[in-house]
Structure formats: C-alpha cells, structure tokens
C-alpha cells in the first residue's frame with residue numbers, strides 16, 4: 152500500500168474543513184474522513200485529485216464517490232458502534248472503510264467481478280471489519296440480515312423490496328432514487344413497526360446506475 156505521510160494528512164485536514172464548510176457536522180463522520188487515507192484508493196499519479204472534493208474514475212467504468220457525497224450519506228445513516236450495515240456498490244471500497252472507521256460492521260456487495268476481486272484484495276490490507284460479496288445488490292444478503300442500516304451507492308431505479316425486507320424495524324436505508332435520467336433524489340427511509348417506510352428527501356445527487364445481475368468487468 153502507498154504510504155500515508157504528513158503531507159497526505161495535511162491534505163485530509165483541509166478536505167475535512169471544506170466538508171465542514173459545506174455543512175457536514177457529524178463529528179464521527181468528519182473523524183472517519185480524517186482517518187481514512189483516500190489517496191491510497193487512487194493510482195499514485197493522481198495524488199493531487201485524491202483530496203479534492205470530486206468523484207474520480209477507478210476503472211471498469213466506475214467512480215469513487217465525491218467526499219461530500221460519502222460524508223453526506225454517512226451522516227444520514229446515523230451510525231452507532233457495532234451496527235450491521237449493508238452497502239450496495241463496493242466500488243473502490245472507500246465508503247466501506249469510512250463506515251468501518253465509524254465503528255460499523257460492514258457487509259458490502261459489488262456486481263462487477265474484476266472490480267470485486269481487485270477491491271477485495273486491497274481491503275484485506277486494512278484492519279477493518281468489512282465482508283465483501285460478489286452479487287446483485289438488489290437481492291441483498293438474506294442470510295446475513297437483518298441490518299440496522301442499508302446504504303445504496305448507485306442510482307436506484309426503484310426501492311428494492313428484498314432490501315426493505317432485510318432492514319430491521321427502526322432501521323434506515325439511504326438510497327439515491329432515480330427521478331429521471333440525470334438526477335437522483337437522496338432518500339432516507341426508516342422502517343416503521345407496521346413495515347411501512349417513513350420517507351425523508353435530501354436533494355439531488357448523481358451516481359452511476361444500479362444495474363441488475365453480475366458483470367465481468
């Protein structure tokens with residue numbers, strides 16, 4: 152793994168300040184962004200991009216989410232220590248590490264085989280509690296649920312019923328739901344006693360699409 156030196160740490164501090172200025176206030180989230188070295192998720196020649204508040208391509212047509220988006224979704228989840236969190240769309244593994252740094256037990260599904268294999272080997276170098284799975288996130292992980300929290304990091308055309316079924320009562324799902332081709336509305340859904348979902352809306356975002364089945368890339 153690439154080193155994490157004082158220069159990288161300094162760049163992260165500046166990023167954390169930028170996120171605070173953009174409205175992120177959850178200390179647990181800010182501490183996690185400060186702790187996880189985002190640059191090691193990118194090729195070393197892209198160091199100057201690693202701590203800009205921008206999404207970045209990671210191969211296989213996928214992106215590592217923008218730090219603000221990672222921080223925003225992580226804040227909405229209101230993570231407490233030892234919660235079981237299911238992430239759909241492992242991608243680079245960065246978001247999974249942020250959740251694990253916040254104390255979550257993370258289960259993460261990626262549908263692209265090559266990306267899954269690469270990220271799984273890479274995440275093994277971290278001390279975090281993250282279990283990775285190759286599969287279609289629309290189906291969730293019935294044998295590992297129910298989950299306290301579910302996070303979807305791709306643009307979902309609909310709310311997958313299997314994921315609602317795998318959410319605990321009182322549990323929350325954060326999902327960018329497609330309103331049209333370009334934009335998604337960030338939703339936080341809380342499962343009520345009677346199984347229905349309380350819905351809260353948090354503005355427009357842009358993600359790569361949530362697809363069905365497993366792909367080879």
Ligand code: SAH
Pocket residue numbers: 213214215216239240241242243244245246247260261262263266286287288289304305359360361362363364
């Ligand atoms: N959380 C990632 C960013 C994800 S980009 C990070 O921190 O880097 C979205 C990811 O979702 C992509 O890797 C894409 O392949 C994956 N994806 C899309 N549809 C999926 C599905 N149905 N199941 C699992 N993963 C999916």
